[in-house]
Amino acid sequence: MTASQIIFYILSAFILGTAILSVTTNKIFRSAIWLLFSLIGVSGLYFWLQVEFIAAVQIVVYVGGIVVLIIFSIFLTQQSGKEMPKAPMLRNIASVLAVLFGFALTYSLIYKNNFQATNKSFDWSVNKIGNQMLATGENGYALPFEVVSILLLAAMVGCIVIAIKAPAAPTTQKVEGNGHEPVELENIKEKELVE
Amino acid sequence: MGEVPISHILFVSTALFFIGMYGLFTRRNMITMLMSIELILNSVNINFVVFNKYLYPDKLDGIFFTIFIITIAAAEAAVAIAIIINLYRSHRSIDVETAEEMKY
Numbered sequence: 660m661t662a663s664q665i666i667f668y669i670l671s672a673f674i675l676g677t678a679i680l681s682v683t684t685n686k687i688f689r690s691a692i693w694l695l696f697s698l699i700g701v702s703g704l705y706f707w708l709q710v711e712f713i714a715a716v717q718i719v720v721y722v723g724g725i726v727v728l729i730i731f732s733i734f735l736t737q738q739s740g741k742e743m744p745k746a747p748m749l750r751n752i753a754s755v756l757a758v759l760f761g762f763a764l765t766y767s768l769i770y771k772n773n774f775q776a777t778n779k780s781f782d783w784s785v786n787k788i789g790n791q792m793l794a795t796g797e798n799g800y801a802l803p804f805e806v807v808s809i810l811l812l813a814a815m816v817g818c819i820v821i822a823i824k825a826p827a828a829p830t831t832q833k834v835e836g837n838g839h840e841p842v843e844l845e846n847i848k849e850k851e852l853v854e
Numbered sequence: 855m856g857e858v859p860i861s862h863i864l865f866v867s868t869a870l871f872f873i874g875m876y877g878l879f880t881r882r883n884m885i886t887m888l889m890s891i892e893l894i895l896n897s898v899n900i901n902f903v904v905f906n907k908y909l910y911p912d913k914l915d916g917i918f919f920t921i922f923i924i925t926i927a928a929a930e931a932a933v934a935i936a937i938i939i940n941l942y943r944s945h946r947s948i949d950v951e952t953a954e955e956m957k958y
Contacts, residue, residue, distance in 0.1 A: 661857055663857060663858070667858050667862070667863075671863075671865075674866060674870065675866065675869050675873065678870055678873045678874075678893055679873055681877070681889060682873055682874070682876055682877030682880070682881070682886075682889075682890060682893075687883060687885060687886060690886055690889060691885075691889065697893065698892070698896065701870075701896050701899075704866070704900060705903065708904065708907055709907075710903055710907065710917065712917075713899075713903060713917065713920055716921065716924055717899075717924065720924050720925075720927075721892070721896075721927075724928055724931075725892060725927065725931045728931055728935055729885060729888065729931070729935070732885055732935045732938060732939060733885055735939055735942070736885070736938065736939065736942040736948050737885075743881075743883055744882075746880040746881070746882070750879070750880060751880060753879075754875075754876055754880050757875075758872045758873075758875055761872055761875065762872040765868050766864075766865060766868050769861055769864045773861070774860040774861065774905075774908070776860055776908040776909070777909065777911060779911045779912060780911060781906070781907045781908075782911070782912075783914055783917060787914060788914060788917060788918075791914055791918070792918065798913075803918075803922060807922055807925050807926070810925075810926065810929060811925065811929055814929035814930075814932055814933050815932075817936070821933070821936040821940050822936040822939055822940055
């Protein structure tokens, strides 16, 4: 066994072990921390595959962005230290069975297909990625790039609109919304009273 | 790198996918379900990178799909957490069983 193989098997055991702990632990904060370790392991796998750019993107976006966001939302919505209720036994057994059968089916298909690696070396560089990303030619990704940027803008606006606090409670909102009518009615009543 | 067969790397990504599925089946808390979705998206990313590196080394399409999936995952997580926090404000709970007004 070479060192590269040993590193790969240790990395995969780390990824799968922390992922299993992340979906089975009962405390939600621990679950987020195990997810963090699992994502770091996945970025280590990208380093092992020698695609350092994707590994860096993985660390920046997932570990630095999404997990921090998840931890903040846990702080905002959960009492700390409270344990989540366990899933009922029947559902647990059923999901384990479904997952095992699905895994067996998928892996048997992969095993039967017997992918063989080509001997050519994988030559990527950030320069190449950037040029192809903004190319409009045959293999260019300029249109998906623009669509994704519009999607990010829409997601940002959507987040602000969804998460913004409602201006006031429904009862007071009515008065605010129809601010003119009551005043006018009062005026009319006053006029009537005066007359 | 050639010593590890491709099927072993695909074993890791397949197992990660089904661990995420298990979490999605058993959890009833929205934030933990979101975490399971992140695991599933990560397994798909590993698959794209591995197929690109070992089967089509002269192209870069797998890398691009990985980058776009990571971007969309970030946007999706942000929108999902905004919805979850809004739901927590009105229901005081983020359990999927308590959010059933739109069910009928």
